[in-house]
Amino acid sequence: SQQGEEDPQALSIQEGENATMNCSYKTSINNLQWYRQNSGRGLVHLILIRSNEREKHSGRLRVTLDTSKKSSSLLITASRAADTASYFCATLALGFQKLVFGTGTRLLVSP
Amino acid sequence: DVKVTQSSRYLVKRTGEKVFLECVQDMDHENMFWYRQDPGLGLRLIYFSYDVKMKEKGDIPEGYSVSREKKERFSLILESASTNQTSMYLCASSPLVAGEEETQYFGPGTRLLVL
Numbered sequence: 001s002q003q004g005e006e007d008p009q010a011l012s013i014q015e016g017e018n019a020t021m022n023c024s025y026k027t028s029i030n031n032l033q034w035y036r037q038n039s040g041r042g043l044v045h046l047i048l049i050r051s052n053e054r055e056k057h058s059g060r061l062r063v064t065l066d067t068s069k070k071s072s073s074l075l076i077t078a079s080r081a082a083d084t085a086s087y088f089c090a091t092l093a094l095g096f097q098k099l100v101f102g103t104g105t106r107l108l109v110s111p
Numbered sequence: 112d113v114k115v116t117q118s119s120r121y122l123v124k125r126t127g128e129k130v131f132l133e134c135v136q137d138m139d140h141e142n143m144f145w146y147r148q149d150p151g152l153g154l155r156l157i158y159f160s161y162d163v164k165m166k167e168k169g170d171i172p173e174g175y176s177v178s179r180e181k182k183e184r185f186s187l188i189l190e191s192a193s194t195n196q197t198s199m200y201l202c203a204s205s206p207l208v209a210g211e212e213e214t215q216y217f218g219p220g221t222r223l224l225v226l
Binding site: 030041097104 | 142146154
């Protein structure tokens with residue numbers, strides 16, 4: 001399977017703390033994307049980072065990519081209760097047009 | 112605003128029934144996708160389509176078929192529903208052009224229970 005893996009599977013923090021989740025993948029990629037899924041809903045795209053980029057920011061989100069280690073991390077700073085959701089990484093492999101999703105990290109942010 | 116809609120949020124069917132899940136997007140996207148999501152397994156691609164009347168098998172096509180007669184509509188068909196097809200089904204679309212548009216836009220999902 002080409003599926004990526006997120007780590008940890010679940011993360012529980014307090015409001016105001018930072019949350020870091022990691023993603024590992026197996027093949028060479030064109031880009032890596034992070035998505036959020038609120039309970040029982042569809043996925044929403046958060047951020048995309050290309051294989052030639054090392055870091056990207058969007059609001060309270062910071063994504064890093066290390067293609068030599070085939071890994072990425074998503075940092076959410078100053079977490080809020082509304083950030084409670086599952087977070088998925090997805091990779092677009094070179095030469096393919098379909099995304100491969102990881103198994104997700106469940107984040108719980110307590111007030 | 113970008114919109115992908117799915118015909119039902121919840122569906123209960125009996126084993127052996129033929130089930131139709133419909134997805135409509137209003138963004139004029141070329142690509143459309145059907146996934147199923149199960150606990151611990153993440154999202155797995157069932158079928159996708161690059162254009163009208165075109166379809167490609169994903170990672171788990173067995174027991175499913177699809178239809179894309181119009182650009183905006185992509186249907187997933189369970190020919191004879193089985194209990195192991197109980198799952199959350201997610202539809203997504205994306206444009207064909209490379210770039211930031213490679214992101215996918217998801218519908219709200221259909222939670223299917225097969226009894």
